[in-house]
Amino acid sequence: ELKVEQNPLFLSMQEGKNYTIYCNYSTTSDRLYWYRQDPGKSLESLFVLLSNGAVKQEGRLMASLDTKARLSTLHITAAVHDLSATYFCAVDLYGNKLVFGAGTILRVKS
Amino acid sequence: EPEVTQTPSHQVTQMGQEVILRCVPISNHLYFYWYRQILGQKVEFLVSFYNNEISEKSEIFDDQFSVERPDGSNFTLKIRSTKLEDSAMYFCSTSGNYEQYFGPGTRLTVT
Numbered sequence: 001e002l003k004v005e006q007n008p009l010f011l012s013m014q015e016g017k018n019y020t021i022y023c024n025y026s027t028t029s030d031r032l033y034w035y036r037q038d039p040g041k042s043l044e045s046l047f048v049l050l051s052n053g054a055v056k057q058e059g060r061l062m063a064s065l066d067t068k069a070r071l072s073t074l075h076i077t078a079a080v081h082d083l084s085a086t087y088f089c090a091v092d093l094y095g096n097k098l099v100f101g102a103g104t105i106l107r108v109k110s
Numbered sequence: 111e112p113e114v115t116q117t118p119s120h121q122v123t124q125m126g127q128e129v130i131l132r133c134v135p136i137s138n139h140l141y142f143y144w145y146r147q148i149l150g151q152k153v154e155f156l157v158s159f160y161n162n163e164i165s166e167k168s169e170i171f172d173d174q175f176s177v178e179r180p181d182g183s184n185f186t187l188k189i190r191s192t193k194l195e196d197s198a199m200y201f202c203s204t205s206g207n208y209e210q211y212f213g214p215g216t217r218l219t220v221t
Binding site for chain 1: 143151153158168214215
């Protein structure tokens, strides 16, 4: 059974600081997604990582995938308040379903 | 940009009642999914649907749940006899070009 673990589960950051969210998974997969969710809202796609070594960046967020280590990271650079949300990683299991991590609640304090 | 739509946005029902949640997938997508999220928890897979049949379902998706594509455009999730623990956000999703697109969700409240 595929397990997806995120850490930390809660992250309180100061504006302007950098931090990384980690996503480990237990079974081979070469497709990993990062989503953002605001309270009461749906899942907004941030990144789709499709191969080992994939790195994608959008604004202050950068995601990477190491399929050999079964690890993805979401790096936040110079955090701003607007980044406050819950971030989920999800691993694609043979195109049949996504298995989600527990989510990281990010709070950026000014 | 194409999007997945869901109706209703919020449904309140009494325990034991049947509910039908509706989704209109992105038109050229072939794979459809339902997920649910209990308040404050992670998103959980319920069922995947391809070529008019279920391709995979989770332990949550028991005999009280069913899915169908009644008219070639809508994709529905039915819960026959709702329980208090069915209260959650239900998200419809479709996949295409390696992306999974999520609808806005239906908040189901069972009282």
